[in-house]
Amino acid sequence: MTEFYYYQQKRISESSALSYLITLERFFSWLVKSSNYKGTQVNWFDNHMAIRAAVEDYLIYQMGCKLRSKENFQYVIMTKKSPQTINHFLAAIKSFYKTAVHLKLYGFQNPLVDANYNISMGSFNSRSMRYNKPRLPKIAGTEIPSNSSYRSQSDSYFKLVANDWKPNIIADIDLPYIIYRAGSEVRWSLRDEVIIRLLFETGARINEILELTIGDYRQRVNQYEIATLNKGSEKRRIKFLRFSQDTLKLLIRYINGERKMYAHEKNSFIKLSDNEVIFLTRRGNPYNYNAFYSQWSKIITHAKLKMNIHKTRHWFVTNMIRNIYDTSSDSAEVERKKHELINYMKWKDPETIKVYEHYFNEALFREVHENMAKKMQEYEQEYFKFPHDRELNTMQNEKSLDSLLAAENIEWINEFYKEME
Structure with a gap:
C-alpha cells in the first residue's frame, strides 16, 4: 500500500491518493478478518479469482449491494443500505491492482478488469472502422457512428448500475456554527478557523483553499474575493471565491501573526511575494490535505458529527439556493441568480443544480399541502358546527x-x- 500511495501521488492529487488509501485499508483489514475462498482466508496477493470472490462478498455483506452475474462480468446494484461510496471503492481497488501489476508486485491479471473486454471490443471495432480510409461523416450513413454504445462501456469486471451522482442536501442552517463552536472548544489554530470558515462561506473544495497564494488575493479587485484553481483547470486560476468581512479580518490577522511566526520568509502581508502559499504548517511548509484532515477529524469528533470535508460544499449550495428563492421577486430573477451560481461553482454540467432544486420543490409542495390540510380542517369544523x-x-x-x-x-x-x- 505504501508503494501504491507513492506511485499514485505522481499521477493524481494527494487528497485523492489518500482517500484511496483509506478505502483500501478498510477492505484489506476486512480481508484479514472475514474473507473466505474455498475454505481459506484470502490474501491480497492471491490469484485474481480469489480476489474477485472476496470483492463480491465485500460488496454484498459489507456494502449492502446486490450482484447480477453476466458471462464475463458482474453488475453491481446499489440498494437503500448501500453507501454512496461504492464507485469510489471500485475505483480504488481497481487502481491498486493496476499499480501492483505495473510494479510487478502482483503476479496475476488485474482482478477488477474483464480480460475478455478488449477481445469483444476489438470485434466490435472491426465492424465500425474503414481501414486505411478517412472516416466518412455521420450523414453519409455508411458506417456505425463514432459514439456507438460500445464506447460508453467499461473494461471493469464489476460494473456499477445506475450510478447517477446525487449530492447531499444539507439544510441545517446551524451546521457551520456547531463546527465553529467545536473548533473553539478544542482550541483550533487561527489557520484552521480561517480555512473552515472559507469552506462554508465559499463552497470551495478543500484543495482549492489549501493551494491559495498571496498573489491569488492580489489578483482580484474586490477585497472580499480571491482567485483560485478549479478541478481539472491544470493549476490555472479560472474561478474566484467570495467570503465575508469577518473572515477577511481573520485571514489578514493570520497572515500577519500566526503565519509569520512559522514562515521562512518573515514578512507581513504587504511585503510577501505573490507566489507565497497562504497556509503553512508549523515547520513553515505548505499546509497539505493530510495535515488538515487530522485537525478536521478532531473537531468533527468533538462535535459528535460524522461528516467529510466535501459536505461543506453541499451545505453551501443548499443554502445558496434557499436564499435565491427567499430573496427573488419573480421567476426571472430566480433563473438569473441560479445562472450566476452555476457560473460561480464552475459546474461542467449545469443540470447539477436541478438535483438540489428537487429538494426545494418537495419542501414547497409540503408547505402548500400543509396549508391545504389546515383549510380542510377549518372547513370540517365549520361544517359540523x-x-x-x-x-x-x-x-x-x-x-x-x-x-x-x-x-x-x-x-x-x-x-x-x-x-x-
Whole structure:
C-alpha cells in the first residue's frame, strides 16, 4: 500500500491518493478478518479469482449491494443500505491492482478488469472502422457512428448500475456554527478557523483553499474575493471565491501573526511575494490535505458529527439556493441568480443544480399541502358546527349554476359532459 500511495501521488492529487488509501485499508483489514475462498482466508496477493470472490462478498455483506452475474462480468446494484461510496471503492481497488501489476508486485491479471473486454471490443471495432480510409461523416450513413454504445462501456469486471451522482442536501442552517463552536472548544489554530470558515462561506473544495497564494488575493479587485484553481483547470486560476468581512479580518490577522511566526520568509502581508502559499504548517511548509484532515477529524469528533470535508460544499449550495428563492421577486430573477451560481461553482454540467432544486420543490409542495390540510380542517369544523346552512348554500350554488348553463346554452360544455358519460 505504501508503494501504491507513492506511485499514485505522481499521477493524481494527494487528497485523492489518500482517500484511496483509506478505502483500501478498510477492505484489506476486512480481508484479514472475514474473507473466505474455498475454505481459506484470502490474501491480497492471491490469484485474481480469489480476489474477485472476496470483492463480491465485500460488496454484498459489507456494502449492502446486490450482484447480477453476466458471462464475463458482474453488475453491481446499489440498494437503500448501500453507501454512496461504492464507485469510489471500485475505483480504488481497481487502481491498486493496476499499480501492483505495473510494479510487478502482483503476479496475476488485474482482478477488477474483464480480460475478455478488449477481445469483444476489438470485434466490435472491426465492424465500425474503414481501414486505411478517412472516416466518412455521420450523414453519409455508411458506417456505425463514432459514439456507438460500445464506447460508453467499461473494461471493469464489476460494473456499477445506475450510478447517477446525487449530492447531499444539507439544510441545517446551524451546521457551520456547531463546527465553529467545536473548533473553539478544542482550541483550533487561527489557520484552521480561517480555512473552515472559507469552506462554508465559499463552497470551495478543500484543495482549492489549501493551494491559495498571496498573489491569488492580489489578483482580484474586490477585497472580499480571491482567485483560485478549479478541478481539472491544470493549476490555472479560472474561478474566484467570495467570503465575508469577518473572515477577511481573520485571514489578514493570520497572515500577519500566526503565519509569520512559522514562515521562512518573515514578512507581513504587504511585503510577501505573490507566489507565497497562504497556509503553512508549523515547520513553515505548505499546509497539505493530510495535515488538515487530522485537525478536521478532531473537531468533527468533538462535535459528535460524522461528516467529510466535501459536505461543506453541499451545505453551501443548499443554502445558496434557499436564499435565491427567499430573496427573488419573480421567476426571472430566480433563473438569473441560479445562472450566476452555476457560473460561480464552475459546474461542467449545469443540470447539477436541478438535483438540489428537487429538494426545494418537495419542501414547497409540503408547505402548500400543509396549508391545504389546515383549510380542510377549518372547513370540517365549520361544517359540523353549522351543517344545515352549508347544505343550503350548496343547493343554491347548484341551482345558480344550472340556470347559468341554461341561459348561456353553451354547446361545448354539453359535449364535454357527454364525453364524461
